[in-house]
Amino acid sequence: MKRNPYLPELATVIEVVEETPNIKSLRVVFNDKEVMEQFSFEPGQVGQISVFGYGEATFVINSPPTRKDYLQFTVMKVGEVTTAIHELKAGDEVGVRAPLGNFFPYERMKGRDILFIGGGIGLAPLRTLILFMLDNRSQYGDITILYGARTPPDLCFKSDLEEWARREDVKLILTVDNPYPGWVGRVGLVPNVLRELEPKAEGKVAITCGPPIMIKFTLKALLDLGFREEDIVTTLERRMKCGVGLCGRCNIGPKYVCKDGPVFSYAELKGLPFEL
């Protein structure tokens, strides 16, 4: 990273992918070829995207470090900056400050069975790790992905979902909140479906991300299912500005989500004020 942590690196949008009616993925490359070549990061790390004149917001780098043609960020249109991001077209220049934060402890997940539990756009950070593990497939045990959204059109990363459904070495379970015409997958909220599935906790690591309310109930379900506190991993979101542990707002007790996180195990979270 540059000496001035606030100064973004200029990058160009090479492709915009429509994921759902209100979610787009942005593929960017740094303008400086050398920066692009030397750029390295770990799965789970985040970046700040600048649309100059509108501001900056934090998103996970959801393309894995094993595929470095571009960096992908997936953005739901909810506020001022994300609306500006949704206006971007291929060829437009943006700013990127990355990588920021910590990452998934994938070394200590080696040889273990992995259970991913995602909701809505919360699949984005899981996607990085899923693709990373699929690119290093032999190092991990069974991979199960439970993913839900409000309705079928709200399911993100549809081409990935199709591929994961086809693969023999991945088990994919999809759910939507309510019955929907033509939907043949499960129906029910993610934490409830998780309880119905009753996954065996033994030897397994669970990694979850979704809206705060989903994370809250998923953590509880995983504890009830007998998962060990250090084998429950989540990645959190907060309103962030500086992204480097200085501006103050993303703290949970003494920890900054931008710098000490965004990845936390339940064992780490439980000692902090309960501010999910």
Next chain:
Amino acid sequence: MRGRFLLRKERLGEALRSFQAKGYAVFLPYLEGETVLFLPYDGRREPFLEWPSTLPPKSILFPQSETLFYFHRTKKDGKVRVELEEVAPSQQILIFGSRPCDAKGFSTFDKVFVGDHPKDPYYMERRLKTTIFSLTCPFPTPSCFCLSVGLEPDGKEGSDIIATQIDEGLYVEILTEKGERLMEGINLEDGASFEGEVQMRIERTKRLIRRPFDPKDRIQVGIFEQEEFWKEAVSKCISCGLCTYLCPTCYCFNITDEAALDRGERIRSWDSCMFYHYTLEASGHNPRPTKFDRFKNRVGHKFLFFPERYEGSISCTGCGRCVRFCPVSVDIAEIVRRLKEAR
């Protein structure tokens, strides 16, 4: 030339002018109406040293609003193109007439913005070029409680020079190389004979400072986590954020873009953890939705979280400004006293 000196009262103006002539941007406290503010020295007017300043001098090194960089946007073949431009470096700064609690405020900032990683280049640049000439506290206000946070009215932390006001002028102690550079060529006399009198003055000040709690006592986490405690303790808080703006250690900030047509700047401005919007996410979710959550976080930051991150250092200097100027008389010292006493 470390040591103790006397700067005669009638030579103060001359000294201030020579600091200016050496290239320092000199800031000192001036009485403006009923408010004491650090303002640029105008070369004539004497500083006002009777009361502690209403606002701490923190805005000199950490402006209420500052440009991080400029950007220029153009459209070429329908595509957005951007150029960035960095800001110019700062000049040498002298802060004259700060109190030990204010200087301690800067050393608290230093832990975060200079001592941690990554460093804040904007603050750091100014801080390294700044000399701090503090005055020991001649007379505390009723809201002051520095002794309770382990600071003294003649505390040296963060200062390059510390001086005590005596009848003859200023009894000056030079503490650092920066202090030596500032005082080079200034007309000083030997001050050794005034040491006893200075000690007496400091002792007198100490006796007048309230001690709501002892720095060694710990906050009882049990009661700190109790929602009921906060509901009762800060029910009158109106979330105005004044406490954080007046605080010499509060450093939270916001970053926003301001643009007109093709040119704009990215700006950093003071923010406040007392505001609902501080943690409000675009989705509408807010992890600290009530004033009780926010106040608890503020006290927690100063007395628990900051010490945990920065080697036990409390991020409160006991300057009492947040107590003195709170429109509804919330007293953080009283709250901390209760958190420490509870069993």
